[in-house]
Structures are given as structure tokens and as C-alpha cells.
Amino acid sequence: MPTMYFNAIHFGLPKNIAIFASYCLCIMVSLDFAISSVIEFSHALGKTEEVPLWESPGRVLADEVVSDINMPPFDKSAVDGYACRREDLHLYLRVVEVISAGAMPTKTIEKGTCAKIMTGAPVPPMADCVIMVEDTETIDNETIRFVGSDTKTNIARFAEDIRMNDTVLEKGTFIEPQHVAIMASVGVNRVRVAARPRVSVLITGDELVEIDKVPGGSQIRNSNGHQLYTQVVRWGGEPIYGGIVEDNREATRKAIANALEKSNIVTLTGGVSLGDFDFVPDVLKELGVDIKFQTMAVQPGKPTVFGVKDDKLVFGLPGNPVSSLFQFDLLVRTAMLRMMGATKPVKDIIKVPIAGDFSRKRSERLALVPAMINSKGEVEPVNYHGSAHIFALSKATTMIIVPVGVNSIGKGELVDVRPI
Missing domain, CATH: 3.40.980.10 (MoaB/Mog-like domain)
Structure with a gap:
């Protein structure tokens, strides 16, 4: 037939x-x-269980995860540098304190002053920017000056990432290591997951x-x-x-x-x-x-x-x-x-240019071709001898999806690619 x-x-x-x-x-x-x-x-099986946070990767969230804090919990420095007032950048600046990550500032920044500050440390009152260390010159033990042409604010503002009671992860999320970091940040040490x-x-x-x-x-x-x-x-x-x-x-x-x-x-x-x-x-x-x-x-x-x-x-x-x-x-x-109730049970297909010409003799079936993404961001079929050739998969990270009726694809053409 x-x-x-x-x-x-x-x-x-x-x-x-x-x-x-x-x-x-x-x-x-x-x-x-x-x-x-x-x-x-x-x-969906409809059953759930609670597991320790570090055992949750590879499972599916059974409940949404809500933040118990604001993130950041304060205005914090995004760089190592000096917290000061932007209007004083043309002045010599006297260093009034050093603020390390985990410490709270004790001084208010006034005209002609600054505070040496580490990445992640709270920004002292009245400072409206942080100048990077590499844009400064040390005059003496207590004085620096700005030698750059301009500066970004370099301050991560209070609650700009997430606010208390915001949902940070949706029910049905397949848990990856980055999701563990998010849950740890909002105080989750046990996770409700699908059976x-x-x-x-x-x-x-x-x-x-x-x-x-x-x-x-x-x-x-x-x-x-x-x-x-x-x-x-x-x-x-x-x-x-x-x-x-x-x-x-x-x-x-x-x-x-x-x-x-x-x-x-x-x-x-x-x-x-x-x-x-x-x-x-x-x-x-x-x-x-x-x-x-x-x-x-x-x-x-x-x-x-x-x-x-x-x-x-x-x-x-x-x-x-x-x-x-x-x-x-x-x-x-x-x-x-x-x-397990995952909201995204099917992997995404993306368009990627193919690294070289591709051809096949017969096209009555859709072809799944083991491939890898090369350093140029192109997809490249691996050396593959057929469905018994398991060693071909040692380098394969994706599969090229060649539609029915397509016998050849030219170098540089966009093809459907799905991770494996």
C-alpha cells in the first residue's frame, strides 16, 4: 500500500x-x-508531596511561590566604588566611612563627601549615585576624585526586583537550579510538588x-x-x-x-x-x-x-x-x-541557521537529525549513521526537524531545532 x-x-x-x-x-x-x-x-495525577528545597529540582511545583520580602530589601550598590552626590562629581571628595556588604551605613553623605562601598552594600542616605573604583583617583588616604566623564547611577533600588507577596514562581513550573535560587531567596526551605x-x-x-x-x-x-x-x-x-x-x-x-x-x-x-x-x-x-x-x-x-x-x-x-x-x-x-501538571510539557522549537548544505534521498517522513550548535550560533548535524548509532549522540545537543517533502536545505537557511 x-x-x-x-x-x-x-x-x-x-x-x-x-x-x-x-x-x-x-x-x-x-x-x-x-x-x-x-x-x-x-x-494530572492530582497528588502532591512536600520535599526539601535541595531535592526539588526535576519536580513540578504544586503551588505558586510567593515572596515574603522585598528584593532588594534596601537601595544597594551595584558596583564596588564610592557613594556620593552627583552634583559633587567635580569636587574632591572626602571618604567618611567604608561600607562592606552586610554592614549598614552610619553616615549621611553631605556636600564634598563620599563613602567607600562594596557591591551589595546599602547606599548611605543622600547619596544618589555610586562611582566605580576604576573611574576614581586616590589623592590621599581620605580623599578621592572622579576622573570619568559621566557615571550611571549604579544603584539597585528598593524592591525593584520583587515586592513582598508577589508571585515569583507559578504553579506548574518544572523546577531547575535557577528556581531553587529564587525559592531560597524568599525563604522557602520545603517545597510542595506534584507526585x-x-x-x-x-x-x-x-x-x-x-x-x-x-x-x-x-x-x-x-x-x-x-x-x-x-x-x-x-x-x-x-x-x-x-x-x-x-x-x-x-x-x-x-x-x-x-x-x-x-x-x-x-x-x-x-x-x-x-x-x-x-x-x-x-x-x-x-x-x-x-x-x-x-x-x-x-x-x-x-x-x-x-x-x-x-x-x-x-x-x-x-x-x-x-x-x-x-x-x-x-x-x-x-x-x-x-x-505532574506542568504548564509547559512540550519543549520549544526555535529557528536556527544551518551550518552547511543538507540533503536526503527520501522525504516521505519527517526527519529528526541529531545536531549541535557550533561557536557561530549555527546548527550543525553530527556524524550520524542511522538510528542504531548511539555514539552519534555523544556530541548532539539538539535535533533538526526536517519536514515531510523537504529533500535539501541550503547553508544559512533557518531550520526548526529542538533541544534534546
Whole structure:
């Protein structure tokens, strides 16, 4: 049958009929359709817990964070220098005190005087600017003069950053280290976060051995299991490692059934394409999983399965490591963040000029090309031999998204880029 791409909007069909048609006709769905389907069927868990501040990165805020103070709490110097009156810049200035960070000024700045001041220290009364040390000349131990042509104010004003009771972080924020600094600044030492989704990781394939064994014959080490486990951790989930599952129907059925009982999300790699031993979709149906799609018009990642059973989600990812990493990042990560109530579950796509000419022979699928941003701010594909080439990702920080129907891109053209 000819290659077909399915988008509900293109066919003018309601979303539920579109999903049914994509499954029944085995039509490849677009990446946008796949992501929107995952978003539609991913529901917030609705549970929260409190964790110490330093354990909050990688979690999602369950409540907004409000400041308990004004920031800055006083007018403070933005530079090391001398606090004085701007109208006195033409005068010799007598140093009346030294104000270090953490100390309070004791003098008022009068005509012809100044105070030596450190960055972050409170500005003394009547000073309306701070001149930088490098713009001054020392006359004697008590006297300086301004030798610059002009000066900025160099004062951070009271509450110019945030006022007491202002919201500093919104509910649904995925917590990064910079958010920890913000919470620490407003006195938060315990954080209310969304409960972590439990994500089972199952790996199928008789050719696989665990990483502590030396592969023999046609065997390879299980890289996917460890990759997916750490991806779950990175995006705030609770991983449940189910190990390597034998490539037979009964073992696969038992492993998936067990994972469905214990998890909010089940991920498994391998067994989802059209090979003789790839029976995962059939097993899922036997277990009552409603499959929403099972092929995507994406390279790598065509044999990707997504299904739903009650409030649980199942992702059958391709066995090749680049495919599984990319599809986890695009789909499973999105589901996890939705379950935690994140306000931004999908990463932004940005436009970046490509470093050189790009071409491909076939363009019937959207291509995800491992790439990096070079020193010129251009995106540059890394040396990549295909979806089994996991070593290509050692330098890749982004993926170039090449649309369906595009065979070539010229140097300097803007392309869609998504971080990985």
C-alpha cells in the first residue's frame, strides 16, 4: 500500500474518529498528531508531596511561590566604588566611612563627601549615585576624585526586583537550579510538588545482555534500559526497571500485565515493528490497551506505539537506541510532565541557521537529525549513521526537524531545532 500520512484536520474528521482510523488503517500519524494525542490522554495525577528545597529540582511545583520580602530589601550598590552626590562629581571628595556588604551605613553623605562601598552594600542616605573604583583617583588616604566623564547611577533600588507577596514562581513550573535560587531567596526551605508518575521500563530482545556481561556471538548490551531509566529520572518520574523480557508472547504478556498494575506509564522497547517476533501490539490489545496509533511518519521512530488503558499510558518504542531516546523525549516526557501538571510539557522549537548544505534521498517522513550548535550560533548535524548509532549522540545537543517533502536545505537557511 502506498505511504500515507494521517492528520485529522486534513481529512476534516473529529479527533476520536481520526485516532480510530489511524489505527484501523495502519496509517502513519504525523509527529504533531502523536504529540497532541499524548497530551489529550495524559491526565494530572492530582497528588502532591512536600520535599526539601535541595531535592526539588526535576519536580513540578504544586503551588505558586510567593515572596515574603522585598528584593532588594534596601537601595544597594551595584558596583564596588564610592557613594556620593552627583552634583559633587567635580569636587574632591572626602571618604567618611567604608561600607562592606552586610554592614549598614552610619553616615549621611553631605556636600564634598563620599563613602567607600562594596557591591551589595546599602547606599548611605543622600547619596544618589555610586562611582566605580576604576573611574576614581586616590589623592590621599581620605580623599578621592572622579576622573570619568559621566557615571550611571549604579544603584539597585528598593524592591525593584520583587515586592513582598508577589508571585515569583507559578504553579506548574518544572523546577531547575535557577528556581531553587529564587525559592531560597524568599525563604522557602520545603517545597510542595506534584507526585512523581511511576514509569515502568521494559526491554525486549533475546539478543540483549545486561551491561555487566561481555556480549557473545550475536548479542549486544542493554543500553536502552539504562538510557530510558535515566530519562525517567531526569524528567521527575519514579522509574521501575523491569529488566530484559524474553522474546516470546507469554513472557511479554506477563511483564506488561505486571507493569500495568504498578505503573502510571509503561514504556518498552523492541517488539513493535513488523518482524516475526514483534508481537507487542497484539499483546497490548489482549490486555485491554486501546491503541491510539502504532506507526509515525517520523525518521527515526516509525514503529512507535501509543495506547491507553483506563488512566494508564503505554508506549512501545523502537528498539534502536537513537529512536527510543528521541521518541521518549518527544512523547513519554510530555506525558510525564502532563501527569505532574506542568504548564509547559512540550519543549520549544526555535529557528536556527544551518551550518552547511543538507540533503536526503527520501522525504516521505519527517526527519529528526541529531545536531549541535557550533561557536557561530549555527546548527550543525553530527556524524550520524542511522538510528542504531548511539555514539552519534555523544556530541548532539539538539535535533533538526526536517519536514515531510523537504529533500535539501541550503547553508544559512533557518531550520526548526529542538533541544534534546
